[in-house]
Amino acid sequence: MVVKKNGTKFRCSIVVSQKRELGEKSRNKQEPIFSLRVSNAILAQSTISVLGLGxxxxxxxxxxxxxxxxxxxxxxxLKLVAFVVVPLCLFLIFSLSKKQEA
Incomplete structure (x- = not known):
C-alpha cells in the first residue's frame, strides 16, 4: 500500500505486481487497483463526530x-459536559464544511 500526501489530500493505493515483459511498456508501470482520497477536513469532521458521539x-x-x-x-x-461538548462539536463540523465549500 502506498500512501502519498498530495496537497491537502491523502491517496492510498494498492499496487499489484505485474509480470515483466521485455519492451518499453514494462518499465515500472503499475496501476492501483483501489484508490481512496480523503481530505483533511473530512478526517477532522469524522474525528469531531466520534468525540461527540462518545x-x-x-x-x-x-x-x-x-x-x-x-x-x-x-x-x-459526563451528562452535564455533553450539553456543552455536543453543540460545540456540531458547530465545529458545520464551520469546517463551510470552509471546505469556499
Whole structure:
C-alpha cells in the first residue's frame, strides 16, 4: 500500500505486481487497483463526530456505570459536559464544511 500526501489530500493505493515483459511498456508501470482520497477536513469532521458521539454514549446510555467502568458520579458529570461538548462539536463540523465549500 502506498500512501502519498498530495496537497491537502491523502491517496492510498494498492499496487499489484505485474509480470515483466521485455519492451518499453514494462518499465515500472503499475496501476492501483483501489484508490481512496480523503481530505483533511473530512478526517477532522469524522474525528469531531466520534468525540461527540462518545460523550453521548458515555453519559446517556448508563451501560458504562452499570458494568463498573465509570462511577455513577462520573456518568452524571459526563451528562452535564455533553450539553456543552455536543453543540460545540456540531458547530465545529458545520464551520469546517463551510470552509471546505469556499
Amino acid at each position: 460523550f453521548i454514549d458515555a453519559g446517556y446510555s448508563g451501560d458504562w456505570s452499570r458494568i463498573g467502568v465509570i462511577s455513577k458520579e462520573t456518568e452524571d458529570l
